[in-house]
Amino acid sequence: MREHAVRAHHRIQKDLSPLIFAYLALAGALASGVVSLGADRYPHLLRYGSSLFLGACGLLAIVAGGWAMIDETPATDVLALGLPWLKWHLRFDPLSGFFFSIVGLLVFVISLFAPGYLREFTHPGNKQALSALGLFSGLFVLGMLLVLLADDAFVFMIAWELMSVSSYFLVAYQHQHAANRRAAFLYLLMAHVGGLAILLGFGVLAGFGGGFTFEAMRATDLSVTWASIAFALAFFGFGMKAGMVPLHAWLQEAHPVAPSHISALMSGVMIKVAIYGLIRFTYDLVGDIQWQWGVVLLIIGSASMLLGVLYALIQNNLKRLLAYSSIENVGIILSGLGLSMIFIGTGHTVLGVLGLLAALYHILSHALFKGLLFLGAGAIAHSCHEYDLNNMGGLIRRMPQTAVFFLIGCLAISGLPPLNGFVSEWLTFQAALQAPALESGVLRSLIPIAAAVLALSAVLAATCFVKVYGVAFLGQARSRRVGHAHEAAIGMRLGMGLLAVLCVLFGIFPSAVIGVIDAIPNQLLGQGPPSAAAHGWMWLTPISPRVASYSAPLVLVGILLFALIAYAWLRVRAVNIRRGDPWDCGFGSLNSRMQYTGTAFSMPIQRIFAPVWDLKVDVEETRNPAQPLRTDGIRHQLQVHDKSWSRLYEPIGHLVLAAARRIGLIQTGSIHTYLAYSFFTLILLLWVVT
Amino acid sequence: MIDWLMALAQTLLFVAMAPLLGGWIKRVKCHMQNRAAPSLWQPYRDLAKLFRKHTVLAANASWIFRATPYIVFGATVLAAAVVPLVAVNLPTAAIADVIVLVGFFALARFFTALAGMDIGTAFGGMGSSREMMIGALAEPVMLMAVFTLAMSASTTNLSEAVTYTLNSGLVLRPSFIFAALGLMMVAVAESGRIPVDNPATHLELTMVHEAMILEYSGRHLALIEWAGQLKLMIYLVLVANVFFPWGITTEMSLDNLATGLVAIAGKLALLGVLLVTWETVMAKMRLFRVPQFLGFAFLLSLLGMLTRVVLESGL
Structure with a gap:
């Protein structure tokens, strides 16, 4: 299967057309971000200008992705961006194309949805920075699309970080609530722990392949052990971003607090970009x-x-x-x-x-x-x-x-x-x-x-x-x-x-x-x-x-x-339909409080699978002191905590804090001590070198 | 073309016979419990009466409430169309395999549960919540049981699976026995029979399926009742034809069709008696005993699957 990919790779470079559409889509995403920089002064720029560009970006991405899937021969390109000796390698093949069109589709739909949805955000009473919402939405889409085009680890990581960081600002957009700030921080932290694992995974491949390009990684044959190590790192990193159990605790905090159209993008497609990374890494780069x-x-x-x-x-x-x-x-x-x-x-x-x-x-x-x-x-x-x-x-x-x-x-x-x-x-x-x-x-x-x-x-x-x-x-x-x-x-x-x-x-x-x-x-x-x-x-x-x-x-x-x-x-043989009151057991009219609530509906399942959750049920009864047998009111409160939080995240968090305290012991705050540290480190290094 | 007509005829037969099976079960049950039995044709009379009667809708019923009986009926009839009743190798069996069949029931259940919540009475919500819980526990059991069969026959197409059992002769397969037992227990739970639910009760605290459809009347109720009878018959036919397919026709001749008809009628009558015996000796369970009942069914199906994998891999 690897020969196939390599062969296909050599046949290309004659036809760049799907890539041109892809570039236009990227430009559209960027433009939608840039144009909303003026949104604080002219709110319509966010609702219509930015959405217009996003819509164009979405349509172009659908076309480009569809073309890349039908075309089957991958298109590649090298851009002179980035570091002088590390050019950006881009590649557009059916796998990228598939994900490209999915992202494009959702972005297009968002562009239809956003003008109406953002109306209340642009209300004069709203103190939020509109430019930030538009800018980071554009950059977020740009990052996702660029990840799909990347053909070397360098571009991949840059695009990945662009996607993670810009979506952090979107999660933190409604930052007046402390819970949202906390969710955003957790999101950023987890995105980077995951990003680090992905980077190390690429490191293993690049170390054996002798280069950052995916082509070099494809061409290497790893031993089963190293391949498994690379796979484990990539699976950890991409799986964390995709929200797999038990690393998921950030997902249900971060995704809901963003504005809804961004939540749709995060849950609908950003998770998919992580899956794309996993498929690309395992099926394509590692191969065996x-x-x-x-x-x-x-x-x-x-x-x-x-x-x-x-x-x-x-x-x-x-x-x-x-x-x-x-x-x-x-x-x-x-x-x-x-x-x-x-x-x-x-x-x-x-x-x-x-x-x-x-x-x-x-x-x-x-x-x-x-x-x-x-x-x-x-x-x-x-x-x-x-x-x-x-x-x-x-x-x-x-x-x-x-x-x-x-x-x-x-x-x-x-x-x-x-x-x-x-x-x-x-x-x-x-x-x-x-x-x-x-x-x-x-x-x-x-x-x-x-x-x-x-x-x-x-x-x-x-x-x-x-x-x-x-x-x-x-x-x-x-x-x-x-x-x-x-x-x-x-x-x-x-x-x-x-x-x-x-x-x-x-x-x-x-x-x-x-x-x-x-x-x-x-x-x-x-x-x-x-x-x-x-x-x-x-x-x-x-x-x-x-x-x-x-x-x-x-x-x-x-x-x-x-x-x-x-x-x-x-x-044909219909008799008229008559409207009447629903059956109320003869007790008088029904009201909305008599309906089954969501909590009541899920109660049987909650009881059967009780060990799955950390549940806290508070039932408060208020009684009339004059008539102790009569209950005046009942207040039922159900708190659900995620077990992965208490079983996995918190212990690790405590461990990190404890380690930090131990390490903190060497930091006395006195300049003399730090000079002494530098001196001894220097001596040690000189000794190692000689 | 003739095949499609045959398939249509078989579906019509299925739909037409379902109330009769219900009548048979009721009659046997009355006899077994020393009660005077209604006529075999009573379910038809009930349906006819309901079809004639006025339909009363709750004041705030939405279109979901009105559409549900038709969707439930349509999905259940289509489910009946893909199950081999008298003959195998009919073209309708290819439309949907056994996983899709489970999907049809899930679709019907989804809409019935929504209709239960549409009016906003406590009964409706209670019924929906309980029905979904029972469904959630029953469906994996059913899939596990049919997977055992599907792995042996290496197909999920019902007609092919029946042909496979027919051709492999009378072999005693432990996995099939486990799977058949699991499937029967699911059939009891899914069609709302004792000990999981009691179709004859309207006692508030115990009803499940009846609570969901409490607000239905007239022709809507008739369609839902009919679909319920059809669903019970589909489950019994599945047990009868998949595990004991003998008698079903593979060729379209008048003789064979008559044999097939007699065979399935006999098998269903027998299964009906079995069901009635079971319902007579069992008592209705508390709701939270049902998970144990279905857990046991799951264990049986799982055993069937493991037996298939461990003992019968060479077959």
């Missing part, structure tokens, strides 16, 4: 994949999806819930990759392709529906300044169109047919079911258990989003503000609507999509899927029609057909 790595990915992926969804299920803050759900989806992606690596490492490359395709499809799906859901949360927040599910309710009547889009997002993320989330989960199941092809009995029994975990997570995700939709959109409003919510602005609805339509389309025509992303396994493994799309656009047959087939268009048509037959048949 060991099945043990796959086992690690599969186990961590399974843990991430189960814990992610369980934590999501119990949250009542909508954006925090969505952030936890991203951890679950990263788990699904990692499991797909893990299956792929296990199969590749044991010599079943064809099945490895299937696992890789499942992961890639889920990357695409998750970008779409998580973007949609975060934008929906943004629309709700914009309309009634509310994030707490337990204060919402009845929004389907106040925001009818947003409700439809949000419902599609919920169906898709719950992995229900015939939407896009189901396709990727189905592919992952199909990959897992090929486990009998493996020789090792341990692997053969491990993989089905991972599949059962996936099944459990998928249903828990459905439970979670029934809760979200049922509590937020259905029933009656639980607070006055939500009762007076208004429908989102037209641009915001357009953005959400576009994503909703894509969720449906990518769910119904999976074969067409797989026909295009075939280019990636072709490029990385020198092999496409055996027959995923071989039977036309209507059928998805990943291995062969005998083994498994799924026809999403026919499923949609079938459900609609049978539903319509029932409807038409009943309509």
